[in-house]
Amino acid sequence: MMQKKPILEKVTPNFDSSLLVKKHEVFLKTNIPFWHFHPEIELVYVNRGKGKRHIGNHISYFNNSQLVLIGSNLPHVGYLDRLTTNGSETLIQFKPDFLGKEFFKIPEMNAIEGLLERAKKGIRFNIEIKKRIGVKIEALVELEGAHLITSFLEILNDLATTDDYTLLNVNGFAFESNKQDNNKIEVIYKHINEHFNEHISLDEIAELASMTVPAFCRYFKKSTGKTFTKLVNEHRIVHATKLLAESNISIADISFECGFNNFSYFNKVFKEFTGKTALKYRSEIKNLIQ
Numbered sequence: 114m115m116q117k118k119p120i121l122e123k124v125t126p127n128f129d130s131s132l133l134v135k136k137h138e139v140f141l142k143t144n145i146p147f148w149h150f151h152p153e154i155e156l157v158y159v160n161r162g163k164g165k166r167h168i169g170n171h172i173s174y175f176n177n178s179q180l181v182l183i184g185s186n187l188p189h190v191g192y193l194d195r196l197t198t199n200g201s202e203t204l205i206q207f208k209p210d211f212l213g214k215e216f217f218k219i220p221e222m223n224a225i226e227g228l229l230e231r232a233k234k235g236i237r238f239n240i241e242i243k244k245r246i247g248v249k250i251e252a253l254v255e256l257e258g259a260h261l262i263t264s265f266l267e268i269l270n271d272l273a274t275t276d277d278y279t280l281l282n283v284n285g286f287a288f289e290s291n292k293q294d295n296n297k298i299e300v301i302y303k304h305i306n307e308h309f310n311e312h313i314s315l316d317e318i319a320e321l322a323s324m325t326v327p328a329f330c331r332y333f334k335k336s337t338g339k340t341f342t343k344l345v346n347e348h349r350i351v352h353a354t355k356l357l358a359e360s361n362i363s364i365a366d367i368s369f370e371c372g373f374n375n376f377s378y379f380n381k382v383f384k385e386f387t388g389k390t391a392l393k394y395r396s397e398i399k400n401l402i403q
Contacts, residue, residue, distance in 0.1 A: 132265060133206040136254045138196065148190050148299040153206040154232055155183040156268075158243075158250040161200030163359070165190075165351060167302070168235040170337045171281035172347050174354045176398065180243040180250075181281075182272065184232035185209055190302070203250050205265070212262070225266075228273035235281035242277040297322050298336065309348040310372040315341065349373060350386040357395040364391045 133153070159179045166173050167190040168183055177197075183189055185208075196202065209229060210216070217226040228236075238246070249268050256264055272278075304321055305313065318341060319329035333341050349371040356367045368379035368391075383391045 131207065131211040132261065134204070134253050134261070136201055136203040136251065138199075138201045148188055148302060150186050150188040151206070152185050153208050154185050154229060155189075156205040156250070157181050157183070158203045158247050159196075159200070160202075160247055160251065161198065162196045162202060163355075164195070165355070166237075166281075169282040170339065170344075171235060172344075172351050173281075174351045174358075176355075176358050178243060178247070180238040180247060182228070182232045182236040182238070184229070184235065187233060187235055187282075188298075189235075201251070203254065205250070205253065207265075224273040225269045228269060231280065234283060236272075237279045237281055238272065238275070239277045239279060242272070242275045246271055297332075301333070305345055305348050309345055309352065310370065312372070312374075313345060345372075346382050347386065350383055353379075353383060353391065354387070354394065354398075357391060358398045364395070367391070 157179070159175070161178060163176050164174070166175060166179070166181065168181065169187055169189070216222060217229065246268060249264070249271075253261060253264060253268075300321060301318060304318065315326045315329065319326045322329055322332075324332060330341065333339075333344075337344065339347075353367050353371045356362055356370065357364070360367075362370065365376050368376050371379070373379035373382070380391065383394070387394055389397070
């Protein structure tokens, strides 16, 4: 069944605030992840949780915590699988001009303006800044009025002046500019998400997108910068990292569970994607968790 185009989500702050700040400590399983975008910039801090991030054309799995900044109109999928013991997720959404159209244009705000520009590619903040800023983000829930705004600006300034981050869509991303393309990508991504552990032929996926195979291959590479095979393999490897971290299943069994019918090929793709072997990855993630 064809899915409707990605939803333009309407974000509504409290009547007395220009920021939407919310925190939840119980993951609602009724929340179904969907491909969506909104003009508001989104800052998300997950403290003790696990899940898959799918932001633009970036896909990865996080274990324990994450701090990400998603730019205006950058499509993404709800990425939280679940919260772990004493876990929480704090979300801040704000429009780029929530303090006025010219506020971030003044010289004193140059660094933050640069941060918001980088956010169009999606930003994942790394361990040190995440540890330091996470506590401040969670504290925003208790603030209101001018104290909320000044504290949030301090957080943005800290994020704007750190080098401890990774751009998620380093080669750019333009799906948000064309709703028809968004619609096709939504259908394709949904199908991959549901069937990545099976064989997905080009004939099958091209038919789903109502295109010929050559047209689909050209369209997909132009839209995402990746071949279809590479994207499917990314989904498979991300799922493999999840199983390596959370289970004691043998690596050979994991490779087949993720849709690889050749163990040697799995090892080759895993190392290309992560920079290390599956055995080394499992060893490192187990030590990190402990």
